[in-house]
Amino acid sequence: MEKIKSFLFLGILLTLTPLLIAANSVTINTFYGFSNDSFIDGTVYKTDSVVLRVKTSVETECYYGKEIYPSTPFQGEYGLTHEIYLENIEEGFHEYYIRCGESSNPIMKINFATSTPIYATIKISENAPLKSGRYKINLITSKTSLNTPLLEYSFDDLVYKTIPLRGSGKNWEGNLIIPENAGESVCSFRFKSKDITGEEGTKIIGDNLFLVDTIKPATISIISATGYKGKIKLNWFSEEKIDNYNVYRSEYSPVDYTDFYELSSKDYFYDEDVEKGKTYYYKIAAVDEAGNIGDLSKEVYATALLSNTSENTGLNIKLIGKVDNFIIEIDSLIKNIEDIKELLKLKDNKEKQIFESIKLNKELESAILELNSLKRDVENYKLQDLSEDELNKKISSSSIKLSIIKKKIPEDITIIEEVEFYREIKKEDIDRIFLQYSNYDDRGYGKEITYTQKLIEDPKTKIKCNAYSVDIIYIDGTKKKITFVEEELSIKEEYEKEVNYILIVPKEIAERASDIKVINLEYETIKEGPIILFKPDVKKVTYYFFKEIPLNSIKEITLSPIKIPSLEEGQSKITGNSILEYTSKGYFGIIVLIAFALILGVYFLRIRNGSSIKPLLITMENLKKVKSLLKEGREQEAKELYSKIKEDYKTLSKKEKELVVEKINEMNFGGIR
Structure with a gap:
């Protein structure tokens, strides 16, 4: 803002310089002869600024004025030439009185006439600096305008935009719209109009430059709330120089801009309009000189205590706010999960179905349970006699748990x-x-x-x-x-x-x-x-x-x-029951049982020796071994085993050969073939 003010001052100087040059070009010269002389200049000057120059034959002081006894001294030092710059003079006939030297000296009268071009003054409905928005502009001309005046504005003196005007005679009005992206800048105006004689004027008298500031102040990041008996104190910190702060309060979370409560010019606030034992929620927003309102701070809350000591808490009352702030963060996350549930209802049916099929809805419910459990643990800190360092360590540990829970919460x-x-x-x-x-x-x-x-x-x-x-x-x-x-x-x-x-x-x-x-x-x-x-x-x-x-x-x-x-x-067709039936028939049954046992023994012996294993199974297993040997770089052993597979292949049926070939193609042995 200080940079803008410096720029504004420079702009005013640059605006006035052409006027001063123009004024010096219209000079009325006369000579004071210490007698009752009159000087009448017959020229009609088209200006509202005149330099009146009077010369004397001796060094002296001179005075001027519109009254017959002038008392206002000319500018400059004691000497032979005396000047005064007359500005913003009205159109018409002008009469000034001059006296030089002693008060008893004669008075000289000077007459001249001016025809002033049409000019304007501008008034804006709000005081600068101006934030983004719509402002009413009043344009007042010095004379009746022949047509609708032209009024333009700019934020950089390069690109000008026209303000449509409505009205008649000397009074006109329009709307100035300042966009949000104007930032910190200076709004300047240009004017042009003709009077009823057709003479054009472009001068603006008075304010022509206005400070603009559309940048919101920074968000308050450090804030705390502490409950006392019958009141709650808010403390916050801002790195910027801020004139005012908006305090927002609600009995329910979350707090938003509709909950404006008070305006504070300090970086703290005592809320004494509270009910004992009741919890209140707060947010703060910075307000700059232009009226820009910053984003809301994080939410804090505190309870107005019944007394400044409590039998139900062992924690220092000044530390309770830290615990409450962390609890608010947990509550905010729980609220976010509830919002996610509502938003999911608006999703495409297939997306909702997949969300539920892979049990993400269960993860949301599980997260709420974990958050409520964490909240209970944190609330118990209030019942413990902890130092600030001990409390900070516990809150830090809880923050890690909170981060872990966040990683498990599906949002979309x-x-x-x-x-x-x-x-x-x-x-x-x-x-x-x-x-x-x-x-x-x-x-x-x-x-x-x-x-x-x-x-x-x-x-x-x-x-x-x-x-x-x-x-x-x-x-x-x-x-x-x-x-x-x-x-x-x-x-x-x-x-x-x-x-x-x-x-x-x-x-x-x-x-x-x-x-x-x-x-x-x-x-x-x-x-x-x-x-x-x-x-x-x-x-x-x-x-x-x-x-x-x-x-x-x-x-x-x-x-x-x-x-x-x-x-x-x-299952096997031969069961244990069939054997028992034969044993019940005497010696013949015993003989049959012995014979069956011999046959069964031979059968298992053949299985052990591998004679009953199909060649297809052996071939398939050997193919796996070949691939394994190739991976290990044992190429020679792989080739030898592959040669054996070729021999075994000849003994397979047509269907089994097709399966082996398919397996070989799938494994892609390359040059080993």
Whole structure:
């Protein structure tokens, strides 16, 4: 503001300088002869400023005035030439009286005439400095204006804007609009008009420059409230020089601008209009000379105490405000969570569904519980006899807890991208699916494979996939990305209770089952690969990944109906009960039991020696070993094992060979072949 005032002073000098030069160009010269002379100048001067110059034959002092006995001395020193600058003189005939030397000397009369160009004076409805807003401008001309005067304004003396005027004769008015971005500047005016004779004037008499300040004062960042018996004291600090402060008060949180309470010229305020035992909430805003109101400070609150000592608190009364301020911060965060809940109601239905599906609504409720628990802990500080350092350490520890809670509060959810497609399951995929499901075990799945192929060929078997790339914004400003997938399953009703669904995720998308969060309740992880099996009668499979995945790659995931063998089908046909039945038939039963035991022993011995393990399983396991050896850089050993695989390959069936080739292509051994 001081810079603006200096600039304003310089502007006034620059404005007046042309006027002074113009005034010096109109000079009336005469000679005082110490007699009763009269001097009549017949020229009509088109000016309102005249230099009256009188010369004498001897050095003396001279006086002038409009009265017959002049008493006002001329400017300058005692001498032969005497001058006086007459400004703002009205239009018409002028008569001045001159006396030089002794008071008894004769008086000389001087007459001259002026024709003054039209000029104006400006009045603004408010005193400077002016803040942003609309102001009424009154323009008063010295003469009747021939037409509507031109009035322009500028904040930089470079770009001028016109103010539309309305009125007539000598009185005109308009509106000056000061924008918020004017900042700290000086508003200057330009005027132009013609009188009824057609003579033009541009002069503005009086104020022509006005200070403008549209910058709000800084926000009060340091503020506290302390309750005493029958009153509450507010203290705050501002780095700027502020004339006034607005105090806002409410019996409820939060406080806003509508809760204006008092004006204070100091950096503290005593609120004595309080009810004992009642809590009041406060905010402060700085007000500068122009009337700009700063942003509201943080909210503080205090309780008007019943007495200046309390049996219910061991904390020094001067420290209670610190505890209360922290509690306000907790309450404000709880209020923010409630606001988030309301805003979520306005979100897109799918975004709301995803928010609830991944249990973010539960995180909001959990955060409220944690905040209320923290609030109770902090309120207990009031009951403890703590020093200021001890209290600061406890509040610092609580602040860390508050920051941790903030990191867990989801504020918003946005779907960035989405895709929709129907999954295609080919007949040749079924063998691969069963192979991965069985983990290359020793049993056959011919019946189940045929059943599953029949399912996928049925036109009523459909899997519709919707995948979404989602951003989750947390209240502390952090962002998390997830990929949310929803698979709608439809199948003939007769198959619903007999058929499971299997989900196979490539390792390029997820290396472990823990990388996927499945929303369905009834499922089991078959393999950490990951391979997940869903129980029959499921209508929808929903899951998401804890990272952003290109949505096109979701098509690489396999989801298929699968007929798995029942427990009865997988059991041995020979049971312990059948053996017992034979033992009850005497010696013959004993012989049969011994024979059965020998056969069973031979069977387990063959299993131990590996003779019953299918060559396909051995081949698949060896392929894994080859890949592992290559990763370890043991290329020669890998080649030797690969040669053995080639020999074993010759003994496989056509279908098994196809599976081996597919596995080799998937592993991409490159030059080892």
